[in-house]
Amino acid sequence: MANRDYTILVVDDDELNRDMLSRRLERKEYKVLVASDGSEALELAGRELIDMVILDIMMPGMSGLEVLKILRQTRSATELPVIMASAKGESQDVVNALELGANDYATKPLDFPVLLARIEAQLRLKVPFESEKAADPTGADMGTILLEPGAAKPDEDDAQKPDLVLDKARTASEAAGPVAGTILAEKYRLENEIGSGNFGTVYKATHLGLNLHVAVKVLQTSLGTTMEDLARFQREGMSACRVKHPNAVSVLDFGVTATGVSYLVMELLEGRSLADEIEESGKLSPHRCMDIIEPVCA
Structure with missing residues (x-):
């Protein structure tokens, strides 16, 4: 337009x-x-x-x-x-x-x-x-699943089964989204995936201008995400940018690309995750749990 x-x-x-x-x-x-x-x-x-x-x-x-x-x-x-x-x-x-x-x-x-x-x-x-509103003026747009071009559409019989529709959308588009080597916003090169959830995927990335390693969280707009989720992701980014705490990951940048992809850039912390430690050591001792929790609560 x-x-x-x-x-x-x-x-x-x-x-x-x-x-x-x-x-x-x-x-x-x-x-x-x-x-x-x-x-x-x-x-x-x-x-x-x-x-x-x-x-x-x-x-x-x-x-x-x-x-x-x-x-x-x-x-x-x-x-x-x-x-x-x-x-x-x-x-x-x-x-x-x-x-x-x-x-x-x-x-x-x-x-x-x-x-x-x-x-x-x-x-x-x-x-x-x-576009969704014009196609469906009844107001059902806010619950619509957004699929990437070419993704399979849910069956009409599933219209009253939102969980099933969401599951089908994930299955049909699980390969969608940025891949290694993608240049985001003309300045961040995505290197590899660090982790993901239902709401977003975090990548190790490189700031091309500064040659600096960062972590980039990208909103997964193809995995059952509504337009309300896009607005919520933006608010999360703007709020996180104002958080200043020695034990909180610093947020360096936030934006929306020309194609409408929302992203959040954070400092990259090297090391292993809590999940890795539990997988390696099994049940953690109370003393080790306190070592982990104390900096978070400080």
């Missing part, structure tokens, strides 16, 4: 900020609506067909958080992406916004190229949702 097919609602009580952002978005050929407060924003959202909201957190009267909470009562994060605009130092407000269902955030003063990249990433995630 072209930019002109999307309508973005800009909500900011500062007229200068509001007008400047709307003009820059219009130059990128987006359709733009503006609101000066929360009440006007909700009125427009209820009356117009809006694809995305850029929402200021700090506004007189109804705050951006209150507006977001009301929007999420009727519109999911995939149906209506919301990017919060926050001033520096409002970290708790950002955390609250993400917990309420915000898709992303940008810090004021807004860096337009960065904001534009975040907008485009959210709209790329929205496209599959809109």
Whole structure:
């Protein structure tokens, strides 16, 4: 879809900020609506067909958080992406916004190229949702299993058996996803798989520019993942980036590729896993268990 097919609602009580952002978005050929407060924003959202909201957190009267909470009562994060605009130092407000269902955030003063990249990433995630919605306007889209091209489709008789459909989707697409040698986001080369679960797969990877080994977690969008999972994965990434603790793995990067693949980049820790130690040593002694648990609780 072209930019002109999307309508973005800009909500900011500062007229200068509001007008400047709307003009820059219009130059990128987006359709733009503006609101000066929360009440006007909700009125427009209820009356117009809006694809995305850029929402200021700090506004007189109804705050951006209150507006977001009301929007999420009727519109999911995939149906209506919301990017919060926050001033520096409002970290708790950002955390609250993400917990309420915000898709992303940008810090004021807004860096337009960065904001534009975040907008485009959210709209790329929205496209599959809109395609499913057009194919099935009954609202069943949020439970739809997303399959890679060529994957076997579940039988119609399985429509009322979500566990069976999910199992079939996994079986049909178990070979899907990135493989060794894949270049992710034009800067991370995936070397080998470290581990995987129902939600994502972790790879040992190399940052091509820095020649640095890292761990990259990739969301498995072909294994029964809904569009809500994509939004949840994004919130996980943004929250993890703010965690600073000596016993927590550092998160270095988070993003969405041009093809809509969500990924999380973490420091790579060398060594063996707890599963490896249990397999080698069997039942662990209470003393060894304390050695493992103590740093986690510190």
